[in-house]
Amino acid sequence: MANALADPDSGLTPAQLATRYGLRIAGERPSLSRYTRQLWQYRHFISAYAHAKLTASFSNARLGQLWQVLTPLTNAAVYFLIFGLILKQNRGMDNFLAYLTAGVFIFNFTQTSVQNGTQAISGNLGLIRALHFPRACLPLAITVQQFQQLIGSLLVLFGIVLATGEPLTLMWLMLVPAILLQTIFNAGLTMTMARLGAKATDLKQVMPFILRAWMYGSGVLYSVELFAEALPGWATTVLQFNPMLVYIELVRVALLENAPLLNPSLPLTWLIALGWTIVMGLGGYLYFWRGEQEYGRG
Amino acid sequence: MVDHLAMSNDVTVTLPRIQERIPTVVVDDAHVVYRVYRGAAGNQSPVAAFRRMVTRTSAPNVREVHAVRGVTFTAYRGEAIGLIGTNGSGKSTLLRAIAGLLPVERGAVYTQGQPSLLGVNAALLNDLPGERNVMLGCLAMGMPPAEAQRKLPEIIEFSGINQRGDFSSLPMRTYSSGMSARLRFSIAAAKQHDVLLIDEALATGDKRFRKRSEKRVRELRESAGTVFLVSHQLSSVRDTCERTIWLESGEIRMDGPTEEVLPAYEAFTNGK
Structure with a gap:
C-alpha cells in the first residue's frame, strides 16, 4: 500500500x-503553435548564436572577418581558371565570369547550409542536453549565419558583374524576393537535414556525393544550354524543376543581360521557386518539429 | 488518513495542516532501457554488415542496457535531493530520464516546467570568449537580451574565472577543465529553475568554488525550486541535501533523510 x-x-x-x-x-x-511561439521568443538566441558561430569560424585565422569576402573571391577565381580559361566552357557566352560566379555563390549558399545542417543536432549535443530551448533554433541559426556569409559573397558578385560591363538595371530588385525565397527554402532543408543527421550518422559520409551530383544538375559550372543539347527531353523537363537551378536562374536573370536560361518563361520560373519555398520551408519545419522530443537522446 | 478527493466539499477542515507540499517531479515505476551501438567496426567484416542490411536482421552490435528498473519517488518544491550509488548504478541515467533526454521504457516521469540538466560535459562554444558564452547561455535559457547583459558581470564574478587575470575575454579553449566547469555551472545557476539536475558538476571546482556553489544550490532551493545532485563526494551531498536516494543496480536501495541514508551507504561501500 x-x-x-x-x-x-x-x-x-x-x-x-x-x-x-x-x-x-x-x-x-x-504543440505546433506553442512551439512556434517559443521559437519566436528565442529569436535573440538564434541571431546571437549565428553571429557567434560566424565569429568563431574565423577566430583562428589571422585575416579574421576578411575571409568572409576572400573565400568566395578565391572560389570564383579557381572555378573561372578551370572552367573558363582551361576547359573553355564559355561557349561564346558574353559574360561567362559573372554567369559562373552567380551560380557558384548561390549554390554555395544552399550547399553549406545543408552540410552544416546535418551537424546542427549531432554537433551540439552538449548544448542540447544542458539547456532547454526549441531545437529548431540551431538549424535556423545556421541559415542566418549562411545568409550573412551570402551578403559578403553578393558584394563580390556585384563588383564582378559591374566590372564586366553589365548595366545596373531595375531588374536587380528581383534579387530581394529571389534570395528571400531561397533563404526560406534553405531553412526548411537545413531543418530536414538536421533531423536526418541526428539519427543517421552515416549521412555525413554520403552528403558530399549527393551535393556534387546536385551541383552538376544545377548548371553551376557550365552553360545550361548544355542540358538541352545533351539530355533527352524528359530529363531537361525534370531539371527545369530543380530548385537550385531555378534559384540560380532567377539571380542570373536579375543581374545579367544575356544569360542563357533553361526555363523558357520567367513567370513559370517564379512559380516553381515559390512552390519549392512553400513545400520545403513548411515541410521541413513540420518534419523537424515532429522529432523535437528525440533530439539529444541516446 | 483522509482522502482529499472524497471530502472535497469541506476542504477547509483538512487544509490548515502544515504548508502544502507541491510535487515537482513524480517518477512512477520508471524503467529506462538504452541501446548502445558498438559501431560496425567491432569485430565484424563489412560483408557481414552488408548481409545484415540486406536480410534486415537487427544488428548484433546493438546491446540493450536496462539501467533503471522500476524507480518510484516524488520530489517536492524546495527539496534538495542527493542521488548516490556506486558507479553504474543508474544515477546519471535517471537524471537524464527526468530531463526528458531519455525515454522511459515503462512507467512515467512527470515534471513541472522543464528540468535543466547540468553535467560536466555541457559544452559551450570553445572558440569564443567566456563572456560571449555567458551571453549565449543566458539567451539559450530564454532570458531577454537586456537581462542577460545585466547578469553578465554577476555570472563572471560568481564563476571566479577572472581571479587569475582577465580570462573572461579569452576563448574558452584556453580554460582549464575546472574553470570551464565553473563557468558552466555559474551560467546555469543564474536562472531560476523549477527543477535543476546537477550531475557531478560541482566536483571539478576547487574548494572555494564548491562552497560558493553549495550556497547557491541552497538559495535556488529556497526560492521554490527542486535540486537533484549526483555526486560521489558525500560531503557535498551532506552539506546541501536533506534527502538522499541511494540507487543500486537501477533500483532504489534507500530513500530518506540524508543522515540516515549516508551512514548505511558508507557501511555498504566499506563492507565490500
Whole structure:
C-alpha cells in the first residue's frame, strides 16, 4: 500500500498526483503553435548564436572577418581558371565570369547550409542536453549565419558583374524576393537535414556525393544550354524543376543581360521557386518539429 | 488518513495542516532501457554488415542496457535531493530520464516546467570568449537580451574565472577543465529553475568554488525550486541535501533523510 502511493498524505497514486498539480510527462513535444511561439521568443538566441558561430569560424585565422569576402573571391577565381580559361566552357557566352560566379555563390549558399545542417543536432549535443530551448533554433541559426556569409559573397558578385560591363538595371530588385525565397527554402532543408543527421550518422559520409551530383544538375559550372543539347527531353523537363537551378536562374536573370536560361518563361520560373519555398520551408519545419522530443537522446 | 478527493466539499477542515507540499517531479515505476551501438567496426567484416542490411536482421552490435528498473519517488518544491550509488548504478541515467533526454521504457516521469540538466560535459562554444558564452547561455535559457547583459558581470564574478587575470575575454579553449566547469555551472545557476539536475558538476571546482556553489544550490532551493545532485563526494551531498536516494543496480536501495541514508551507504561501500 505504502509503495503504491506517491504522497502518503493525500493518498493519491503517482499519476493522479501528477495531474492534480499539472505536471507534464518529461520531454513531451509541445504543440505546433506553442512551439512556434517559443521559437519566436528565442529569436535573440538564434541571431546571437549565428553571429557567434560566424565569429568563431574565423577566430583562428589571422585575416579574421576578411575571409568572409576572400573565400568566395578565391572560389570564383579557381572555378573561372578551370572552367573558363582551361576547359573553355564559355561557349561564346558574353559574360561567362559573372554567369559562373552567380551560380557558384548561390549554390554555395544552399550547399553549406545543408552540410552544416546535418551537424546542427549531432554537433551540439552538449548544448542540447544542458539547456532547454526549441531545437529548431540551431538549424535556423545556421541559415542566418549562411545568409550573412551570402551578403559578403553578393558584394563580390556585384563588383564582378559591374566590372564586366553589365548595366545596373531595375531588374536587380528581383534579387530581394529571389534570395528571400531561397533563404526560406534553405531553412526548411537545413531543418530536414538536421533531423536526418541526428539519427543517421552515416549521412555525413554520403552528403558530399549527393551535393556534387546536385551541383552538376544545377548548371553551376557550365552553360545550361548544355542540358538541352545533351539530355533527352524528359530529363531537361525534370531539371527545369530543380530548385537550385531555378534559384540560380532567377539571380542570373536579375543581374545579367544575356544569360542563357533553361526555363523558357520567367513567370513559370517564379512559380516553381515559390512552390519549392512553400513545400520545403513548411515541410521541413513540420518534419523537424515532429522529432523535437528525440533530439539529444541516446 | 483522509482522502482529499472524497471530502472535497469541506476542504477547509483538512487544509490548515502544515504548508502544502507541491510535487515537482513524480517518477512512477520508471524503467529506462538504452541501446548502445558498438559501431560496425567491432569485430565484424563489412560483408557481414552488408548481409545484415540486406536480410534486415537487427544488428548484433546493438546491446540493450536496462539501467533503471522500476524507480518510484516524488520530489517536492524546495527539496534538495542527493542521488548516490556506486558507479553504474543508474544515477546519471535517471537524471537524464527526468530531463526528458531519455525515454522511459515503462512507467512515467512527470515534471513541472522543464528540468535543466547540468553535467560536466555541457559544452559551450570553445572558440569564443567566456563572456560571449555567458551571453549565449543566458539567451539559450530564454532570458531577454537586456537581462542577460545585466547578469553578465554577476555570472563572471560568481564563476571566479577572472581571479587569475582577465580570462573572461579569452576563448574558452584556453580554460582549464575546472574553470570551464565553473563557468558552466555559474551560467546555469543564474536562472531560476523549477527543477535543476546537477550531475557531478560541482566536483571539478576547487574548494572555494564548491562552497560558493553549495550556497547557491541552497538559495535556488529556497526560492521554490527542486535540486537533484549526483555526486560521489558525500560531503557535498551532506552539506546541501536533506534527502538522499541511494540507487543500486537501477533500483532504489534507500530513500530518506540524508543522515540516515549516508551512514548505511558508507557501511555498504566499506563492507565490500
